[in-house]
Amino acid sequence: MSSIPENQSRIVLRKRPTTGIVAGYESEDATFAKEVAKVPRSESELKEGDVLVKVEYVSLDPAMRGWLRDARSYLPPVQIGEVMRAGGVGTVVLSRFEGLSKGDKVSGITGWQEYATLPGKACEKRKIPPGCSLLDYLGPLGSSGQTAYWGIFDVGRIKSGDVVVVTGAAGSVGSMVVQLAKMKGCKVIAIAGSEEKCKWLKESLKADEALDYKAPDFFSTYREIATKKYGYIDVIFENVGGEVLDRSLLMLKPGARIAFCGAISDYNNPKPKGLTNYQAMIAMRVKLQGFIVFDYQKRYPEAEKEIAEWLRDGRLERKFHIAQGGLEGCPQALNDLFEGKNIGKMVAKVN
Template sequence: MTDNRRFLLRRRPQGEPVAQDFELVTEPKPSIADGQFLIRNHYASLDPAMRGWMDDADSYMPPIPLGAPVRASTIGVVEESRAEGFVPGQWVMGLHAIEDYSVSAAGGFTQPIDPAIVPSVTNYLSLFGAVGMTAYFGLLEVCEPKAGETVLVSGAAGAVGSIVGQLAKIQGCRVVGIAGGAEKCARLVDRYGFDAAIDYRGKDEAALVAAIAKEAPNGVDVIFENVGGIVLDAGLMNLNMHARVGLCGLISEYNSPEPVGARNLWRLIVKRASIRGLLVADYVARFGEGAAKMGEWAAQGRIVVDEHIDDGIEHAFDAFMRLFSGTNQGKMILRIA
């Protein structure tokens, strides 16, 4: 290819993104300078966090500049290189963008990967990527589950939540998941081994509080939170003494014009519980450790991972919006090449 298709952010979304916020353009394939290498992107990871990067707001990463391609984790193949340690034909993973070609440099976040040691190279965007490592370090180090405890996972059918639930079972916990729809709830129990699943659809906060209490009659020791809003508020009403809440995401609030926030934080005082935000970037230096354990458990059949792959950069917007409509069945990935 001599062209570079790029999925650009043209304006800041106001609430839920619309197609007009983006533009697919075709530009010449970029050239590289000394110390750089050119990557032909094959797959891009689509994640809820990308919605926050589109806002002009203070965060753990700078906003995506208007007119720039949408930032995303990608895996691809080095096509040209003028950088030591990177050679043409080598597979790499890094934080790039939704585009055919990305320019990277030695010494950055981009790292070589070996597709021969995993069932599918896309596993580097799921089990062995930021998703799997978020679940591994977020649950085991931030939430510190103990055998016999009850773990509540919101957004449990999502890429991170489904792995969290399985890891909690490996730790000997009772696991209750919250998801949207009967099909996803059935998958939590039948495929991922959750002890119970709660369908949040059609339930107000009081109904969710009651549903959690029914499935966790002895209370909740750990909440792994991906949703926020009334889902988090309902979980807080079921806390045990000295419970731990790991705050991974707030997907129900990402498209809200005004912040929603949690109203039942007072329960942390009553139960002497703690809440802690978690970000996988804090554990990059230990990814090898986490990947080794995850690979071991996957080989034993104790962890299963589903991936939902949509084809074509021209479908980037529709694929991204699956994250908010809940129509994806597993880790959302876009096949670019």
């Protein structure tokens, strides 16, 4: 008899939020709903070329808030009644794809559910080698690491001696960027949201400066350090947007580059204020470039090879925050992410 259960739990989009996500499932305003769904229990129930994956961990990322908007973007929005989109890692339990067998570990877009039916061809490209950490394929060897790598090297085009500012520096992407910039010989000013995070960034990740944006004197301290101590900024890796970015525009060197990865400060704001200091970009001939990591998919193996080597030799540190509540706790965990309760990569354990 199959060890695969007849039914599984999954979480679907119930209502599009206008501000923050409404966690829980009982309120009529709740963003998500829980569902019970059938699970394929034999290969004959799969389409040719598909695999069934038992999901073990799912990723929690700021970009997921954007996927809930019914708006034009780089991916279509999650539809009402659809399983919430999310990256995940797990084990193949059924396969009708020649390149994958039962027991293989893979990563892919699994969604918030216990079992995911996925195209085998896509999973084969993200097959996890035996003995490797599943969590690393949601963090440094997954989309977080790829985003950091291509954003700072290809978009930011850092070089030795550059003064680099990283916002959201204690998150999964930001913490990678801090380390990559230091490896390149840059001076790094890391910005995060607590004394604990700043301590980790300085002591463990070796940021030259770590500033708490919640501190009452943050902006005056930031300007003093960026302009007087380091002589203005060459590169910003921007995860947060909002007022910090606006103030930063006044501290840039001629020809500065801004790798615009995210704007977490405004994702839950229905009416973002926007930038007021943008004219400084003209005088300083600044390049601000938004980028999407999926644009680099064909080059993922290049980054993965280097990152894996840096992990093996200890040059890269990673930290994971396991959210409370498992699969059912994912909506609240996403809110916790926006409140900055994590250090490093936030994930939820499903099975």
